[in-house]
Amino acid sequence: MAPLPSTLPRTYSRITLRERPKAAINPSLDGKTGTFTLETGVPMFGDDELKPGEVIVQVDWISVDPAMRGWLNPTRSYVPPVAIGATMRAAGVGRVVRLAEGDKGELAVGDWVVGTLNWTQYAKVPVKEVQKIQVDSTISPTLYLGALGMTGQTAYWGLHDVAQIQPGDTVVVTGAAGAVGSIACQLAKLHGCRVVAIAGGEAKCKWLKDELLPEDQHVVLDYKSADFKKNFRDVGYVDKVFENVGGEILDLILTRLNKYARIALCGAIADYQSAQPKGLQMYLTLISQSATIQGFIVFNYSQKYHVAAEEMAKHIRSGALKVRETRTEGIDQCVNALVGLFSGANTGKSLVKIGDEGAPKL
C-alpha cells in the first residue's frame, strides 16, 4: 500500500453527473457529450472547511454496483437520485488523512474506513457516515466493499429473509458470476441447497463450476448457450430464486416454479438501461403456483448487519467462501467499470483503484 501523503496535494480529481441517461450510459468524459464529467484540478478542501466531526478521506478503492444505474434516474426510489453536477455516489474504502481542528473523535489519521465516499480521490465526510474497518493479512480493505460489505449483506438477507431458503431447496441464482450472485451461490450451497447458477459465457461458467460449485448436484448454465432453455428445463422445477437479471431470464424462470416458490428480486440488470423494458409476460404463473416475487434493498436489514457480517467473516477465514474481484485502476476508469457491469465484463466484485497513484494521466 502506498504511504499516506504527509501533506495533501493542492488539487484532486472527481467525477460528476453531467446529464441523466435515458437508456445506456454514454462513457465519454469530455464534459460535452457523456453522462459524466471528469473534473481535474479541483482545489483541495481547506482546513477551515472541516467542521467538527468531519474528516478528509483519501479514497483507495471504490465499489462498482448495478444499483448505481438506478441512482441516475429522476424517479422515486429508496435514495434520492444523484443531483446533476454532484459527485457520483459510490461506496468506497480509504484512509483518514485529516481530522477537524481539535477533534479527538473515534478516528485517527491512517485509519481505514468504509462508507459512501463517491467517485473522488478525496472525500470530506462526517465521521458518523463512515465505519472504521480492521484490515489484516487475510482481510483486505476491498473485502469490505464485497463479501464483508453490502455485497455480502445483500446475498445473505436476500437468501435467508426474502427467498427463505431451506436445506434441500433447488435455488436458482442469476447473474451468478457477479459480485452478489457468486456469494449467493456459495451461501446457498453452504446452507444445504441444490444450486442452479446462471451466468453468461464459458469462462464465467467454468469458474463457477470448477471453483464454487464442483459438487455433482449443482448445475451451472450459460444463458448465451444455444441449448440454454432446454438445459434449464432439464433442471426441473425450482423452489427459490435469487434474481439479479430480470427480463427474459426471469420470464423463463416464472414458467418453472414449484408451488409456493419465492423469488427474491435483488436486481434486474437486463432492464436497468431499457427505456421500455420488455416486461414480465409470464407473471400469471405466480397465481397458478401461489408464488411470490419480493423486491428488497439491503438497507432494510441495517439493524441486523452484524448477524451476516459474523457469518461472512467466519466463511472467509475458513476458506469456505471464495471471493473474486475484477479490478481496474484510475479514477477515469470508473465509468467504464460501471458500463462493463451491463455488458457482463466483470466476474465477481468490480472495483476501481483510486488513490493518488490512480490519478488520471492527462
Next chain:
Amino acid sequence: MAPLPSTLPRTYSRITLRERPKAAINPSLDGKTGTFTLETGVPMFGDDELKPGEVIVQVDWISVDPAMRGWLNPTRSYVPPVAIGATMRAAGVGRVVRLAEGDKGELAVGDWVVGTLNWTQYAKVPVKEVQKIQVDSTISPTLYLGALGMTGQTAYWGLHDVAQIQPGDTVVVTGAAGAVGSIACQLAKLHGCRVVAIAGGEAKCKWLKDELLPEDQHVVLDYKSADFKKNFRDVGYVDKVFENVGGEILDLILTRLNKYARIALCGAIADYQSAQPKGLQMYLTLISQSATIQGFIVFNYSQKYHVAAEEMAKHIRSGALKVRETRTEGIDQCVNALVGLFSGANTGKSLVKIGDEGAPKL
C-alpha cells in the same frame, strides 16, 4: 323453486369442451367452430350406473368465474386442464334427485348441495365431493357460489393472508365491481381500511360508490375515464392491492406503491385471453419499494374455510355485506356468461340458471 321431478327425464343437456382456444373463446355452440359443444339428448344415467356413495344432482345454478378460462389451457396449473370432450368444469348448486340403491348416506333426496357440478343439467357425483348446504329465507342457494362460497373465501384470504391488510391501510381493489372484487372492497372497508376501488364504466362505479363505499374516505375510479391515470395518482401511494385485472392497470399500480407494499395477485383477467400478454414493465419498482407480488389460489386455504365462512355469514345476516348477482338463464347461456366476464358485462357474481326449466329450446 320448481318442484323436483318425481321421475327423471330420459335425456339431458350438457356442454363439453370441443377445442382449446388460443386466445379469446369462440362462443358458437354449433359443434363445428366454437370452443364448446352443446350436447342435447344425452341419455340419463341408469340406476345401475350409480355406485355406492354416488348421487345424481339436478343442477340448479352454476357459477361463472374468470379462473375457468385458465382451465381451458393445456398448461401446468393448480388443477388439470379440462379434457377435450369432457363436460366443462364449473362450481354449481343443485338438489339431490337419486341416491345409489340401498345407500343410507349423509344425503337425502331433495337436499341442496354445492360442488363441482359442471355445465350440465344433471351430474353424477360422489357424495364426498359435494357439500350439503342450508338454504333459508335470508340465505339463497346462490350465495354458496358467491359470498358464502369460493368467491367470498377468495376475497377473505387474499386480503387477510396474502395482502395482510391492516386498519388504516390504503387498499386498491381492481375488478372492484366483480364477484370477488365487490366483496373484497367491503371486507377491506369493514376492516378499517381506506378503499380505492377500480372498475370499468359509470354504472359499475356508481353502484360501488352509492351502495358499497359511500363514506368520504373511499375512492371509486373508472379506468375507462380519460382522467383515470391522473385520478389514480391523486389518490397517493398505496399499501395493499387486491389484484384481479393485471395488464396495464397493474403496471400503473406498480408505480404507486408505498414501501413494503403487498399485492395479492388473485387474477389478471386482462391477460387471461392474450396469446402474448404485454407484460409487467414496471416490476423494477418492486425493488425500490421492497414490495411483494404474491399469487394465490383459494384452495390453499381449504383447511380454514370455516373461519371465513363464519365471518361472511355474520356479515350477510347483519346486512353489512351487500351482494349483487348478474343472472342469465338456460344452459345454452353458460358460454356467453363466461365470455361476458372478459368484456366486463357482469356486475357482482355471474350466475347461470340451469335446471329443467332452463333447458334450451331447440
